[in-house]
Amino acid sequence: METNDLTPAEARVWRAFATGEAVDFRAAADEDAADGGTWGPERTVRASVLRALLLAGPQREGETASLSVAGARVTGPLELPYATVDHPVRLRHCHFDEVPRLYAARLRELNLSESVLPGLISHAVRVDGVLRLTRTRFGGMVRLGGAEVTGSLYLESTRIDAPDAEGPVLQLNQAVLGADLWAPGLRTRGQVRLTGASVSGTLNLRDADLDAPDGAALDAQNLVVGSGVGASCLRARGRVDFRGARIPGTLDLLHASLSRPGGTALRASSCVIGELWLRRGDRVVGALNLRRSQIDILTLGPEMLPDEVYLSDLTFTALAPHEPAERRLPMLERDGDGYVPYAYEQLTAAYRRIGDDDAARRVQLAKQRRQRRTLPWYGRAWGLLQDxxxxxxxxxxxxxxxxxxxxxxxxxxxxxxxxxxxxxxxxxxxxxxxxxxxxxxxxxxxxxxxxxxxxxxxxxxxxxxxxxxxxxxxxxxxxxxxxxxxx
CATH class of the missing domain: 1.10.287 (Helix Hairpins)
Known part of the structure; x- marks a missing residue:
């Protein structure tokens, strides 16, 4: 690109690139990038100029070239499919008129924090470092399916508002993260998809607000996490789906609010989980499905249990907090699969492990009474006599x-x-x-x-x-x- 074709704002960015100097167009630190559509030519940079810098920009011996811009309006599509970019890319507090396309690109670092974008297309992108989208606002889909990030992905307080999108608004299916997925305070209108994703560290969804009432608010089927999932104070309107997930640490849903009337609010079936915490929150609206899961410590508050649960072949070692049998038995009575003897045996074993034999006997008595309702009349009569x-x-x-x-x-x-x-x-x-x-x-x-x-x-x-x-x-x-x- 000929430098003679650059505007004064673009020339400033071009000169700063070789030394990695930061260029800040903001008039005040508290400017809102959502107003970027009204910014004039004095702070407007064409995406084609940024592309030319990243692929073949000037470099100075002894300096580390990088693109570091704040408060700019970026016009035109930033097209970097299959590109290899060896320089850090930091475009903070910027306003993008069009969706950047980084499909299968290889980047050293990408930071779009506190910017406003109509969307992001980055399928199969590789970032040899961290990917920061902190407090970024998207008006369309964020496509990171198959992405590989050697460091962490930061989505703190990020907002994705695309309720009319045809598909998940945040796509991280099959993504591989070498460290954490850090997304406390994430706000989405539309589905978040994490199916088959692998997170070596922690998945943090504390205080997130996920809204997809007609389907899955969070689809994390077959998710593999190296540590745990922190989702305390999570608010989800739509199904939260962890079917087949592997979480060796804690799945923390303390103080969570889960709602999907007429459907399944939480599905954690066929999972292997170290600890599941589900208590002190609002009563779950919708069904709770824990079929075939293996959980070492199940922390379950009776006050959160919905009217319909599914517990077939659920295995747990300990059940907390300690509650009288009368507080736990309604959970088994609500099982949508009907009479499930194994569920009663699991609850009995949990009481016996802590030495509460009286509660264990009460559970066994409740089991016999529940079984009696499944027998023919003569079996029920004999059962009544024994009872x-x-x-x-x-x-x-x-x-x-x-x-x-x-x-x-x-x-x-x-x-x-x-x-x-x-x-x-x-x-x-x-x-x-x-x-x-x-x-x-x-x-x-x-x-x-x-x-x-x-x-x-x-x-x-x-x-x-x-x-x-x-x-x-x-x-x-x-x-x-x-x-x-x-x-």
Whole structure:
């Protein structure tokens, strides 16, 4: 490019490039780049001039050439597809009239912080350093699918407002980041796609606001993170999808607000996660899907649970915070897959690991009662008997109560009117307590039952006591056997 064709503003940028000197066109530090469309020629630079500098700009021996411009209006498309740029590119507080196209380019550093752009096309771009889009505002799609950044990608307080875009507004699918994806305060209107992305460090989405109510606000399926995902205070309208993700550290959703009415609000199925924190936030609106996931520590606040959950084959080692069984059981009752025995066993094991055997028994009792609803009528009837008699073996003292009640009824009744002996000369002295025990206990005999013969209603009572004794004994044996087999 002939320098004679440059405007004064462009000539200033051209001269500064060789030494890496920063050029700042701003009249005040607090200028808003959104007003850049009104900036005049004194601070306007053609994108073609920037391209010429980056590809074949002047260099001075002993100096590091770089493009460092602030407060400029960039006109025309910045076209660098497949280009190799060995100089840092810093275009901060700038206003771009057209979408830069950096498809498959190789850059040393790219900094577009606090600029305003109609979009960014950078599929498969490689940045040998950091990519900074801090507080940058985009009016269209940001395409970084397949990007490779050896350092970190910074998206703090970045805004992407493209609700009418045909596809995700932030595309980072299959991206590879050598350090962190730092995006606290990110604001998007449209889907954020991280499917198949690999982040060697931390993914930070603290206080992010993601709005895509008709689909997935965050699509992070098969995401691989080297550390953890910090998404505390996240506000998402639309599905948050971590299906198949690998997160060895923490997936932090403390104080989060997740909403997708009529659909799935959070899907973390088939995941491997060190710790999942989901508590102290608003109640989840929509379904919660944790099917087939492996989680070491599941921190789950009952107050956040929605009306519909999916827990089939969910495995966890510990469940926090410690809550009474009555606070945890509604979660299993809401399972959209119906009766899932494994979910009850997982909750039981979690209570036993911390030594809360009473809560473990309550969960097992709830499991038997839930299973009863799936049985035919005769199975339900037998289950009701076991439940009433001994609580399926988890309430053994209840059997003693039944026994004492029946013993009292029989002892008082037969004590007031002893039955006549069958053989007066050979019969032992009548004892109403042991006579009643003889009727109730089907195995043990005290010699009373065979020596006396009640009549009329007293004989009917003896039949009732015999039947109740057999039912009680059978349910006790069945319940205790089931309880022992669980130990």
């Amino acid at each position: 009433a008699a001994v609580g399926y073996g988890f309430r053994p003292l209840r059997a003693g109560g039944w026994l004492l009640s029946l013993l009292a009824v029989g002892s008082v009744t037969y004590g007031l009117r002893p039955p006549p002996p069958l053989k007066p000369a050979e019969s032992p002295d009548f004892d109403p307590v042991f006579y009643t025990l003889d009727l109730l206990l089907p195995v043990i005999s005290f010699g009373q039952e065979n020596a006396f013969a009640p009549e009329g209603g007293y004989q009917t009572l003896s039949y009732v006591l015999i039947v109740m004794g057999w039912i009680l004994a059978t349910t006790v044996v069945a319940g205790v056997t089931r309880s022992v087999s669980r130990q």
